[in-house]
Amino acid sequence: MRLKCPLCGERDRREFHYYGAEDYLHRPEVDAEPAAWDNYLHLRDNPAGMTRDLWYHEAGCAQWLLVTRNTVTHEISAVELVAERAK
Amino acid sequence: MRYSGLKVITEGLFGNKGWKPAWRDPAPKAEYDAIIIGGGGHGLATAFYLAKNHGLTNVAVLEKGYIGSGNIGRNTTIVRANYFLPGNSEFYSHSLKLWEGLEAELNYNVMHSQRGLINLFHSDGQRDAFARRGNAMINQGDDAILLDREGVREHLPYLDFEQTRFPIYGGLLHPRGGSARHDAVAWGYARGADRRGVDLIQNCEVTGIDIENGVVKGVQTSRGAIRAKKVAIIVAGRSSQVAAMAGMRLPIESHVLQAFVTEGLKPVINHVVSFGMGHFYISQSDKGGLVFGGDLDFYASYASRGNLPMVEHVMEAGMTLMPMIGRAKVLRSWGGIMDMSPDGSPIIDKTHVEGLFIDCGWNYGGFKAVPASGWCMAHLMATGESHEVARKFRLNRFATGHLLDEEGTGSQHNLH
Secondary structure (H helix, E strand, O other), X not given: OEEEEOOOEEEEHHHOEEXXXXXXXXXXXXXXXXXXXXXXXXXXXXXXXXXXXXEEOOOOOOOEEEEEEEOOOOXXXXXXXXXXXXX | OOOOHHHHHHHHHOOOOOOOOOOOOOOOOOEEEEEEEOOOHHHHHHHHHHHHHXXXXXXXXXXXXXXXXXXXXXXXXXXXXXXXXXXXXXXHHHHHHHHHOHHHHHOOOOOOEOOOEEEEEOOHHHHHHHHHHHHHHHHOOOOOEEEXXXXXXXXXXXXXXXXXXXXXXXXXXXXXOEEOOHXXXXXXXXXXXXXXXXXXXXXXXXXXXXXXXXXXXXXXXXXXXXXXXXXEEOOHHXXXXXXXXXXXXXXXXXXXXXXXXXXXXXXXXXXXXXXXXXXXXXXXXXXXXXXXXXXXXXXXXXXXXXXXXXXXXXXXXXXXXXHHHHHOOEEEEEEEEEEEOOOOOOEEEEOOOXXXXXXXXXXXXXXXXXXXXXXXXXXXXXXXXXXXXXXXXXXXXXXXXXXXXXXXXXXOHHHO
8 A cells, every 4th residue: 555645755655654533633622521532532433435544654754644545445535734634 | 963973973984964054044034032233253152142041042143244254254263361451351261261161062163272372571571561460360360370581492492582673581371372263163153053043144234223212123134124122233343334323433443454374384383472572473273374463454444455564564573583484385364354442442332222232342352252252242131231241341431431451552443
């Protein structure tokens, strides 16, 4: 598997560290209810199909990437910089 | 039909014409007392113990594919009870005791082999941690022996003790640990459940769960609707999809774990050996193949195959630990879909829907847990109460902070 980093181009999977689902971008406010934190930290849609998750280009540009990919086929359809994502 | 040595001999004399299918192939009835979604090891064991321990025999096991087609037929078959945390420790201890009586219980040869399991350690700190773990195992009533380097050498003379990046300081020996024949476990439980009247319905995919006013009424399947007052979801890597049919979002992320097997060799590795620092473990099957594996591929996946970097990593770790295996030819590798929970421990619990139960989150340790998981899930379904050795495997423990993080690696699905 190879990921096309927006800054570095297509690179080997071993350069990247997988963190987890896109949910990690939606951190609750500090005073949020425990259920919101449970949702953020633990509960996952875990789709068999298209998903969006966070990868860190550890051995490259050190950017966090938001990857859109298929969990069944491993096909990658988009890689965006988290720093530049549309809010 | 009861199996016995005499039966094997007489069948051998008369052309093996008297063997019958090990279980029936019934059509689904319109209603059952209980439905189990998933004909894997855990589902079959649950059905078996529902019938045997609780007298509930009007039960159906619904399997999308064929019996034993999932992780129960595609794992590395390790059986052990070397857990540390209260909550895990008593559960796996109970499971190992069930393993020890399983063949007599099922009248089926599951080839359970208590050849001993050795976890290697490579530093003073790791030795302390393993000594503590060993004490926890002994306190639980199981067995553990702390070996120094020479002690390990007596058991495993073929390891590379000096040259590795992680010199071997010793190991924790768990003599009652070992392995079993994975398919036979599925087949034994399937046959045992069938003989007690449970319907095993194959090629029957559940497509919906019927719920009215918060109470489960049955399921929709590719072979029609089936009613039941109790429904259990026991589907491992597909837990999130089936639970979503009941409106649930689970604390599960599915990951792929690879395993490998070599050509058949003469007996060379007598134990189960784990090399945690290199993410590698190995045993030799009774057929002679070296069965080994490593860590997850680390990213969420439903592709039942792995990625090459982990193949390379596992091979490197194996060569680091035991260079003698370098000339063995790898026959095949495969990937299984693991239902990873955020703390690495499983869930056996009720859900927010009355009559709907869930058994999932086995990470990559589900095989050894099959007997106790079935035992405790059956207990929960029949009595409505958690079994005493599974009472910490709650679905809501992540929300309440009562995590069972055996490895102490934090609340992230791929770190256990």
